[in-house]
Every structure is written in structure tokens, then in C-alpha cells.
Amino acid sequence: MEQQQISAYLLKSGIRPLQKRVKIMSYLVSKRNHPTVDMIYSDLIHEINGLSKTTIYNVLNLFVQSGVALALNIEGNEVRYDADTSTHGHFKCKICSGVIDFRIRQEELPNPMLEGFRVDEHHYYLKGVCSFCVNKIEA
Numbered sequence: 001m002e003q004q005q006i007s008a009y010l011l012k013s014g015i016r017p018l019q020k021r022v023k024i025m026s027y028l029v030s031k032r033n034h035p036t037v038d039m040i041y042s043d044l045i046h047e048i049n050g051l052s053k054t055t056i057y058n059v060l061n062l063f064v065q066s067g068v069a070l071a072l073n074i075e076g077n078e079v080r081y082d083a084d085t086s087t088h089g090h091f092k093c094k095i096c097s098g099v100i101d102f103r104i105r106q107e108e109l110p111n112p113m114l115e116g117f118r119v120d121e122h123h124y125y126l127k128g129v130c131s132f133c134v135n136k137i138e139a
């Protein structure tokens, strides 16, 4: 997505498209790496004047509250952010810490065992070793 499209998208979601917000959203959308605040900070520090971790945290919080990003808490205190808010699962590699998306069949959700329940949040997490790291171990 171009910066202009990102601005329009934020605006449509009720978020004023300030430069820092647009840059952070554009980072999330293009990288798709489910970054932590620290990862965003070290990647964008040279691109955005006066960027602080607090700013990033506040922008991400706004995104989550406005429904344009998800905060993923896959393990421990580590929070990772995702601009893809559609229902999908996450696989976390124990070795490279990469978080990879996988598709979930919508028709299987929610599970019939939860008939009559109201589901407010979906979290599907798998942990293991990604194929890249498996290959490195076996090499």
C-alpha cells in the first residue's frame, strides 16, 4: 500500500493520519513481520524524527483500539503487532523468533462445541521450529 492509501485507510478507521502513524502502519503492512515495539523502533529510528518507544507504543495502542491492528501475546510479556486483522493463525519459531501467518478455515469456526457462545477474540498459536531453521539444524 502506498502512503496515500494508508492515510485514507487510517482516516476511514477514525484515525487522523499523522506522519508517524502513517509510517508505522506502512511498516506493519509492508513487513508483515509481526514486530515488537523494539523492532519497529530500531527499524524506523532513522526515518522518523524524534521517534520514541513511547510514541510507537501509543500509536500501536490507538491502532488496536481502532481495530486496524492486533496485539498478539504469543508468549511471556512479548507483544507483537499485526496489521492483518482477519482471522488467521500464528506460528512462532523457537529458534529465530519469527512469527508466520497461517490460514484457518472460517467454516470451522467457531467450533460446534461452543454453540450458543459469543466469541469476542480469536487467538490461534502454534510454536515450534520453522522450515528455514529446521533446514539449518539438519544441514
Ligand SMILES: [Zn+2]
Binding pocket: 093, 094, 095, 096, 097, 098, 129, 130, 131, 132, 133, 134
Ligand atoms: Zn525459525
Ligand SMILES: [Zn+2]
Binding pocket: 034, 082, 084, 088, 089, 090, 100, 101
Ligand atoms: Zn498475522
